[in-house]
Amino acid sequence: TQLLEQSPQFLSIQEGENLTVYCNSSSVFSSLQWYRQEPGEGPVLLVTVVTGGEVKKLKRLTFQFGDARKDSSLHITAAQPGDTGLYLCAGRYGSQGNLIFGKGTKLSVKP
Amino acid sequence: KAGVTQTPRYLIKTRGQQVTLSCSPISGHRSVSWYQQTPGQGLQFLFEYFSETQRNKGNFPGRFSGRQFSNSRSEMNVSTLELGDSALYLCASSSLGPSRLSGANVLTFGAGSRLTVL
Numbered sequence: 317t318q319l320l321e322q323s324p325q326f327l328s329i330q331e332g333e334n335l336t337v338y339c340n341s342s343s344v345f346s347s348l349q350w351y352r353q354e355p356g357e358g359p360v361l362l363v364t365v366v367t368g369g370e371v372k373k374l375k376r377l378t379f380q381f382g383d384a385r386k387d388s389s390l391h392i393t394a395a396q397p398g399d400t401g402l403y404l405c406a407g408r409y410g411s412q413g414n415l416i417f418g419k420g421t422k423l424s425v426k427p
Numbered sequence: 428k429a430g431v432t433q434t435p436r437y438l439i440k441t442r443g444q445q446v447t448l449s450c451s452p453i454s455g456h457r458s459v460s461w462y463q464q465t466p467g468q469g470l471q472f473l474f475e476y477f478s479e480t481q482r483n484k485g486n487f488p489g490r491f492s493g494r495q496f497s498n499s500r501s502e503m504n505v506s507t508l509e510l511g512d513s514a515l516y517l518c519a520s521s522s523l524g525p526s527r528l529s530g531a532n533v534l535t536f537g538a539g540s541r542l543t544v545l
Contacts, residue, residue: 358431358517358536359470404470414483415534417462419469 320407322418329395330426337390337421339405344385346408349415353402362390395425429454431520431537439543445506448540452499452520459501460534461493464515473516476501508544515539 321340329335339348347366351359363372365381365388372379376399378391392399406417432451440446452459461473472485476495493503499520505512519534 356538358519358538360536361533364533406470414472414475414485415460416472417470 320405320416320418322403322405322421324421325419326422326424328424328426331396332394333425335392335395335423337392337403337405337423338387339389339407339418340387341407342386343409345388346385346410348381348385348388348405348407350379350388350390351404351406353404353420354400359402359404392423395423397425397427399423400425431518431535433516433518433537433540435540436538437541437543439545440508441545442508442510444508445504446508446542447502447504448516448518448542450501450503450518450520450537452501452518453522453535456520456522456535457499458521458523459495459499460519460521461501461503462517462519463487464517464539465513470517473503505542510544513542513544515541 323338327335347364349364350362352362353359363374363379365379368385369383370381376393380389388405400423402420402422404417404420406415408415431453434449450459458477460475462470463473464470473487473491474481474493475483479495490506495501517536517539519536521534
């Protein structure tokens with residue numbers, strides 16, 4: 317069974333703080349995606365990483381794919397209340413594997 | 428470009444009943460995937476359809492079934508509902524075939540159908 321472990325499960329911080337969310341697996345991903353989901357909505361894709369060691373930036377969000385392609389992190393700089401939501405990582409194993417989701421990190425940014 | 432549309436958004440059923448959920452993908456998208464989301468288990472893959480054929484299936488009992496029509500619209504059905512079936516059911520569409528070109532296979536999700544089983 318391939319599992320994706322996300323940590324922390326919950327995170328409550330003040331506006332302006334930095335934070336990092338982690339996604340780990342014992343298996344190698346062929347690709348990994350990060351999504352954000354807001355209450356009452358479906359997940360929205362933030363980024364896809366494919367190459368080991370890859371780093372992508374999306375404004376204040378920095379995504380990193382581990383060299384061995386077994387882990388990933390999402391770092392948010394100077395968090396804002398608008399960043400509040402459920403952050404999900406999703407990995408694909410092999411070339412035709414289904415997309416497997418972690419259970420998510422619920423982030424709350426207080427003004 | 429309209430997004431992924433799921434109906435109904437909310438529904439309440441009782442144990443033993445059956446339910447049908449509908450998903451209209453983005454125009455031009457031929458692949459539709461279904462996921463079940465619960466607080467305890469997160470998002471779990473149900474099945475994936477492409478060109479009216481089920482291409483992948485998750486580890487759910489046979490009470491969960493689905494189909495895809497020639498216009499790419501998809502339905503999923505859950506028979507003999509149990510309390511544990513209460514969840515948000517999400518549909519996602521993609522322009523690519525099942526799991527091809529993994530890095531480029533982008534899923535666009537609908538807002539989901541929230542099912543409560545009493």
